[in-house]
Amino acid sequence: MINIKLIGVTKRFGTITAVDNIDLNVERGEFFTILGPTGAGKTTTLKLIAGLLKPDEGEIYFDGQLVNDVPPEERDIGFVFQGYALFPHMTVWENVTYGPLVRGMDPEKVERIGREILSKVHLLERADSYPHELSGGMQQRVALARALASGSKLLLLDEPLSALDARLREELRFELRNIVKETGATAIQVTHDKYEALQLSDRIAILRKGKVVQVDTPVNLFTKPNSIFVANFICDMNFFEGIVKKVDEEGSIIQLRGGLLVKTLDRTHKFGERVVVAIRFEDVEIKPEEVEHPYSIYGKVERISFLGPFIRIEALLDNGEEVSVKLPATIGYRFELGDRITVNFEPTKIIVYSYPRAGLAEELIVE
Amino acid sequence: MQMVNFFGKKIDVRSFLSKLFLTATLISLGVFVFLPTFYLISFTFLGWDEVYREVFANPLIGDEHWQQIKGILIFSFRIALIAVLIDILIGIPLGYILARKNFRGKGVVEDLVTLPLVIPTSAFGFATLITWTTIAGIGGFLGLGRGLVELNYVVPIIKIPFLILIVHVTLTFPYVVRIFKSKLEELNPEFEIASRSLGASVFTTFRSIVFPQALPGLFSGVVLAFARSLGETGATIIVAGVNTTASIAIVKWELEFKIAPASFLGFLLILIASSMILPVEYFVSRERSISSLPNLTEILRIEKYLLKFEKTISRKLYWVKEVVSFIFIGICVILPILVVLNSVILYWSADPYTGKIEGGVIYQLFGPANYFKSLIRATAVSLIVAAVSTYISVCIGIATAITIEKYRFCRAIRSLLKVPLVVPTSTLGLSMILLWGPKGLGLINPGIWLIILTHIVFSVPVVVESALASYEGSDVEVYEEAARSLGATPYDVAETVTLPIIKRGIFTGAILSFTHSLGETGATFIVMGRDATVSTLVVNMVEALAIPAALFASTYLIALSLILLFVFRKISK
Ligand SMILES: Nc1ncnc2c1ncn2[C@@H]1O[C@H](COP(=O)(O)OP(=O)(O)O)[C@@H](O)[C@H]1O
Ligand SMILES: [Mg+2]
Numbered sequence: 001m002i003n004i005k006l007i008g009v010t011k012r013f014g015t016i017t018a019v020d021n022i023d024l025n026v027e028r029g030e031f032f033t034i035l036g037p038t039g040a041g042k043t044t045t046l047k048l049i050a051g052l053l054k055p056d057e058g059e060i061y062f063d064g065q066l067v068n069d070v071p072p073e074e075r076d077i078g079f080v081f082q083g084y085a086l087f088p089h090m091t092v093w094e095n096v097t098y099g100p101l102v103r104g105m106d107p108e109k110v111e112r113i114g115r116e117i118l119s120k121v122h123l124l125e126r127a128d129s130y131p132h133e134l135s136g137g138m139q140q141r142v143a144l145a146r147a148l149a150s151g152s153k154l155l156l157l158d159e160p161l162s163a164l165d166a167r168l169r170e171e172l173r174f175e176l177r178n179i180v181k182e183t184g185a186t187a188i189q190v191t192h193d194k195y196e197a198l199q200l201s202d203r204i205a206i207l208r209k210g211k212v213v214q215v216d217t218p219v220n221l222f223t224k225p226n227s228i229f230v231a232n233f234i235c236d237m238n239f240f241e242g243i244v245k246k247v248d249e250e251g252s253i254i255q256l257r258g259g260l261l262v263k264t265l266d267r268t269h270k271f272g273e274r275v276v277v278a279i280r281f282e283d284v285e286i287k288p289e290e291v292e293h294p295y296s297i298y299g300k301v302e303r304i305s306f307l308g309p310f311i312r313i314e315a316l317l318d319n320g321e322e323v324s325v326k327l328p329a330t331i332g333y334r335f336e337l338g339d340r341i342t343v344n345f346e347p348t349k350i351i352v353y354s355y356p357r358a359g360l361a362e363e364l365i366v367e
Numbered sequence: 368m369q370m371v372n373f374f375g376k377k378i379d380v381r382s383f384l385s386k387l388f389l390t391a392t393l394i395s396l397g398v399f400v401f402l403p404t405f406y407l408i409s410f411t412f413l414g415w416d417e418v419y420r421e422v423f424a425n426p427l428i429g430d431e432h433w434q435q436i437k438g439i440l441i442f443s444f445r446i447a448l449i450a451v452l453i454d455i456l457i458g459i460p461l462g463y464i465l466a467r468k469n470f471r472g473k474g475v476v477e478d479l480v481t482l483p484l485v486i487p488t489s490a491f492g493f494a495t496l497i498t499w500t501t502i503a504g505i506g507g508f509l510g511l512g513r514g515l516v517e518l519n520y521v522v523p524i525i526k527i528p529f530l531i532l533i534v535h536v537t538l539t540f541p542y543v544v545r546i547f548k549s550k551l552e553e554l555n556p557e558f559e560i561a562s563r564s565l566g567a568s569v570f571t572t573f574r575s576i577v578f579p580q581a582l583p584g585l586f587s588g589v590v591l592a593f594a595r596s597l598g599e600t601g602a603t604i605i606v607a608g609v610n611t612t613a614s615i616a617i618v619k620w621e622l623e624f625k626i627a628p629a630s631f632l633g634f635l636l637i638l639i640a641s642s643m644i645l646p647v648e649y650f651v652s653r654e655r656s657i658s659s660l661p662n663l664t665e666i667l668r669i670e671k672y673l674l675k676f677e678k679t680i681s682r683k684l685y686w687v688k689e690v691v692s693f694i695f696i697g698i699c700v701i702l703p704i705l706v707v708l709n710s711v712i713l714y715w716s717a718d719p720y721t722g723k724i725e726g727g728v729i730y731q732l733f734g735p736a737n738y739f740k741s742l743i744r745a746t747a748v749s750l751i752v753a754a755v756s757t758y759i760s761v762c763i764g765i766a767t768a769i770t771i772e773k774y775r776f777c778r779a780i781r782s783l784l785k786v787p788l789v790v791p792t793s794t795l796g797l798s799m800i801l802l803w804g805p806k807g808l809g810l811i812n813p814g815i816w817l818i819i820l821t822h823i824v825f826s827v828p829v830v831v832e833s834a835l836a837s838y839e840g841s842d843v844e845v846y847e848e849a850a851r852s853l854g855a856t857p858y859d860v861a862e863t864v865t866l867p868i869i870k871r872g873i874f875t876g877a878i879l880s881f882t883h884s885l886g887e888t889g890a891t892f893i894v895m896g897r898d899a900t901v902s903t904l905v906v907n908m909v910e911a912l913a914i915p916a917a918l919f920a921s922t923y924l925i926a927l928s929l930i931l932l933f934v935f936r937k938i939s940k
Contacts, residue, residue: 052560071682072563079564085557089579099565102575104674150566 001028002063002153002186004049009058011044018044020210021058026188027202031177033189035197036207037233037366042190043082045207046156049188051075062154073102078147078185080157084139086131092118092142093127099150113149120179121145137168144176148183155180157189161196173199194234198222206230228276228353228363236281238323241360244273251347258319260297262345266352274355281312281326283349288334291342299323301339304332315341385857389774392766396780399763399820400787400827404637406807407798411634414627421627432628435616440635443613447596449525450535451543454592457536457695458543459585460688463573465544466551467559476693478932479700480545483538484879485935486928487886487902490921492602493909494703495534497918502720503710505702519608530606535599537699539592543585550584551577569685570677583650590647591789594640598791600889601902605909614889617793621800621893630801633794640789648782704925711922714915731916738916741904742923748815749900753884756822761877763823764830768869769861771831772838781835784828795824796890804894813896821890826880830873837872838865871938878935882928 004026011019018041026032034042047053049060051072060067067075078099086095097114105113118124121141131139140160147155160176161169177200180187191197197204198218205215206229214226225231228239242254242262251265254277262277269275290298299317311332313325323343335341356363411418422432465477483491498504500514509515520529554577562572578585600614607615613636620629680687711728713719718726725734732739767784771777787795799821803811811817843865850864851857866873888902895903901924908917 047560050564052564071568072560073566073568073678076566077564079561081557081561083555083557085555085561087558087561087576098562098567098575102562102565102567102571102674146561146565156564 001184003028004154004186004188005059005061005064006045006049007059007061009045009048009055009060011041011048011053012056017210019048019055022207022210022212024205024212024215026186029181029184029186030202031180031187031189031200033191033197033201033204034207035191035194035204035233038192039367040192040207041210042192042207043158044210046079046158046188046190049154050077050079050156052079076150076152076154078150078152078155080143080147080155080160082159083163084131084143086139086142086146088131091128091130092123092134095131095142096127096146096149099146103150113151117145117149120148120182136164137172140164140172141175144179148179148185151183153185155183155185155187157187159191160189162191162193169193169196176200198234206233225351228278228356228360229366231278231351231353232364233366236324236326237278238281238284239360239364240277240321241355242275242277244269244271244275247271252352254352256319257321258317260317260319261295262350263295263347264350264352265347266350269352269354276353276355276360277345278351278353279345279349281324283346284323284325285344285346286313286315286325286327286335287342287344288339289342290340293342293344295344297323297343297345299341299343301335301337301341304335304337311335313341315343317343381856381858388766389770392763392770393777395763396767396827399759399823401783403795403798403802403821403824404787404790406802407630407633407794408637410630410798410801414630418627418631421625422631432625432631436628436632436635439611439613439616439632442610443597445525446527446531446535446612447593449527450532450539450596451589451593453532453536454540454543455585455589457540457692458547458588459578461540461692461696462544462547462551463577464689464692466548467556474936476696478936479696480541481935482541482700482928482932484541484545485882485886485932487888487905487924488534488538488599488601489605489886489888489902489905489909490707490924490928491538491703492534492605493905493917493921494707494925495530495537495602495699496606496909497710497914498703498706499530499533503713504706518606519610528606528608528610530608531603531610531612533699534602534606535596538599538602539595542591542595543588546588546591547581547585550581554580568674568678568681570681571674574677586647586650590644594643594789594791597636597640598789598793598889600791600793600892601886601906604888604906614791614793617791617797618889618892621793621797626801626806629797633791633797636791636794637786640791641786644785644789645782648785707918707921707925711915711918714918718915726915728915728919731913732919736913736916738908738913738920741899742901742916742920745899745901745904748818748898749885749902752815752818752822752900753881756819756826756884757877757881759819760823760826760830760880761873763827764834764876765866765873767827767831768834768838769865771835781831784831787824788828792825792887792889793893796821796893799824799890799894813894815895815898817894817896818891818898818900821894822880822884822887825887825890826884829880829883830876833872833876833879834869835872837869837875840872841868843868874938875935878931878938882931882935885927885931886924 006022006024008021008023009019010017010021034045036042044053048055051067051070055068093114096118097110100110100113115124118127121144123138123141123145126134126138131142134142161172164172173196189200201218203215203217204221206213208229214221214230221230221234225234231237240256242256244252245255246253247267247270251263251267252269254262254264254275256262256277297317299315301313302316303314305312309329311327311329313327313332313335315323317323423430425432499516500518502513504514506514516529518530521527522529522532558576559572562576567575598614600618603612604615613632617629617633714726714728716727716729717724724730767780771781799817800813801807803817803820804813811820846864846868847860850860855863886902888906891900891903899907901920905917905920905924908920
């Protein structure tokens with residue numbers, strides 16, 4: 001078990017700043033995830049921690065020790081690659097015992113470790129197979145076993161499940177977490193799949209364009225996203241531009257486009273300020289008829305998507321904006337295309353953000 | 368489907384055309400490329416009585432020729448073996464650096480590695496000769512007042528003439544470097560990263576991960592280098608001094624009309640070359656051949672101490688490979704070229720040491736010997752030969768490449784085509800003259816047309832190989848299938864999809880065969896009659912001791928090959 005600290009780490013490739021002045025602190029034994037869209041700098045961050053790349057600026061500490069100049073083979077890490085990188089000319093056994101061997105362990109000890117770790121991932125009977133003879137899921141487990149076999153205190157996983165199909169990916173998530181937790185190693189995982197991150201992690205760092213936007217537990221990230229980007233990336237949310245019309249002890253009234261008014265509990269924004277009102281798909285109240293109420297908003301059902309247990313309704317509001325609503329299927333079936341509807345935003349469910357400098361559309365880009 | 372009446376039979380035009388195409392391709396391949404090589408083999412068998420009498424039981428000299436052949440073969444093999452060993456020592460680190468490192472000037476280093484492949488070997492041999500053995504070269508720079516080594520200086524222990532070794536290593540190491548490098552580039556670098564993250568040092572990673580996977584590439588490079596060394600004529604003939612290698616012996620004997628021993632030696636060389644290349648071809652083309660190699664873990668268990676050692680050198684001596692590679696390139700590739708340039712300038716108007724104008728470049732070019740005229744004529748011959756033989760080779764080569772991809776039973780042609788590539792060119796020249804010349808079919812006399820025919824033999828395989836490489840490198844089959852599904856006929860597909868995609872590969876092959884043709888010496892010597900090419904002219908000049916003229920001609924050839932290298936680089940980027 002080991003504690004990892006990054007302070008002001010920056011990495012540039014020519015004119016691209018792949019990792020931009022990031023600070024991270026990963027606790028001992030933690031299952032930590034770096035989550036972000038493609039190209040955010042996740043892999044680069046992981047390679048910096050592994051020592052496969054050298055930071056241009058900043059410091060990396062393992063248990064308080066500065067490791068900037070320690071080569072990867074001396075950092076005592078396990079790395080699971082996106083495409084696994086299983087050595088094609090070696091059997092499963094040779095792959096898994098490669099680490100202990102090159103670290104100069106005794107043959108008997110290597111033998112024991114190999115057996116232990118392969119039975120942990122249920123692949124002992126495939127020890128003599130070559131990687132190309134295994135299914136994707138098995139290859140993934142070999143990759144994990146190989147990374148764990150040296151008994152490293154730090155496990156780095158680069159999109160460990162992304163090469164698998166959706167079903168297998170969900171099955172292997174918990175297996176992955178259990179195996180890692182059993183060994184007690186600190187694990188840092190990189191992924192662009194928010195469900196994977198939310199399910200597996202103790203804490204998550206959201207990375208965007210090389211910068212850390214928020215670090216928090218899955219629950220906190222989900223309930224209190226600190227920015228429009230995180231809210232959009234983690235939660236399914238509607239966003240509306242507006243202006244603060246009134247602030248009092250109870251909260252504020254915000255005017256949306258077309259003069260629609262929304263009541264909120266937010267008091268952090270001043271009168272006349274430009275803001276963004278956010279509300280989750282599942283928090284929008286929707287009725288299949290027009291209901292009179294001071295804060296009612298009317299619209300028309302434009303699209304209905306069936307998502308198994310849920311139904312998503314997309315409606316065009318009378319002010320020309322769109323709203324998405326997620327309902328349990330048992331309620332959702334009442335709506336039909338073209339129905340007039342009323343939506344209400346419950347004040348306690350609304351999050352208000354300052355209007356972003358780069359514009360709302362820019363903040364909503366996740367690729 | 369369109370049908371026509373043909374000799375009273377209905378025939379499907381399309382299948383008729385494709386059969387015609389196949390037949391024409393196979394016939395031209397057979398006649399132009401394979402026939403000469405196999406003719407020499409059958410010649411030895413058919414004329415066995417005479418060969419036997421001349422080689423083993425000559426009434427005057429007994430089996431003297433056989434003894435000579437044995438000695439020469441052993442000598443040539445020793446040279447090739449040592450040269451290839453040195454190639455490996457230089458080729459592995461250099462190939463690794465070029466494949467994995469990025470540094471300023473990398474493009475230049477790559478060009479310098481390619482240069483020995485495009486440089487006319489006789490010019491290069493001459494440059495090496497004056498660099499090492501004359502006062503104009505290293506000896507002069509060091510102020511020794513003489514050359515650094517004697518012409519016939521023999522390296523102790525390995526007992527190989529120094530100059531021969533130097534030119535053979537320089538002319539063959541590019542094969543090892545280039546093929547090893549391209550194999551490494553195919554290898555996903557993640558394997559190396561994975562290995563290092565698992566605790567292996569740079570050297571351990573190289574030995575246990577990179578090397579086993581790149582071994583097939585190294586193998587094919589080594590075989591080509593070995594064959595090239597066996598067959599090298601142009602440079603060797605200039606630096607050989609009193610020594611005789613196999614390919615030089617063939618040229619000499621042919622010129623002395625000792626056809627029987629020459630053809631017997633050629634026969635042996637063809638056998639040896641094919642028996643080397645064909646098994647390697649098989650080994651390399653088989654998938655997963657690497658897994659049959661010795662078990663790594665076993666070795667690791669024995670050599671545990673090796674890990675420590677590798678760790679130390681990984682940390683402390685990582686720069687050695689760069690330094691060694693660059694010094695080698697500097698001394699063996701760059702230096703001879705600089706020395707030649709420098710000498711041309713020194714000798715321009717007169718011999719700088721005696722002051723005689725007879726010893727100057729100008730006098731020799733335009734004086735009574737009038738080498739300038741010969742040079743112009745030779746240039747014309749060279750360019751015509753190179754252009755015509757390249758053109759014909761490209762036509763045959765494209766058809767062959769398509770045939771190989773289309774018809775499964777033609778796959779073997781690809782391996783067979785490696786044979787002309789590794790047959791020593793003087794042997795090839797000999798078989799050409801025996802087949803087409805006055806003693807054989809009597810169709811073509813030595814001269815420009817026979818040179819063209821000869822160059823076609825080794826140019827076709829080059830074109831085919833680079834066309835196939837670009838075919839396989841770019842998923843052409845997927846596009847071809849897409850085109851077929853959109854309604855294109857096989858002919859449309861070839862014209863609109865296949866050819867445009869593999870165009871670059873064909874260009875590369877054409878340039879390579881053009882430069883190869885310009886620089887070829889061994890075969891050309893035998894088949895040229897009175898139509899000397901530029902590269903053979905250099906040899907003639909050196910033998911006539913017209914050193915300044917040879918200097919000029921070499922400079923001229925090197926400049927030409929630098930231009931071609933530039934073109935080559937533009938196209939292959
Ligand atoms: N070796 C490299 N050379 C140049 N640019 C790179 C290199 N590696 C990554 N990048 C760039 O850095 C940025 C971040 O890349 P990466 O860390 O791979 O993102 P992620 O893993 O989050 O998708 C990208 O813009 C990518 O193009
Ligand atoms: Mg990535």
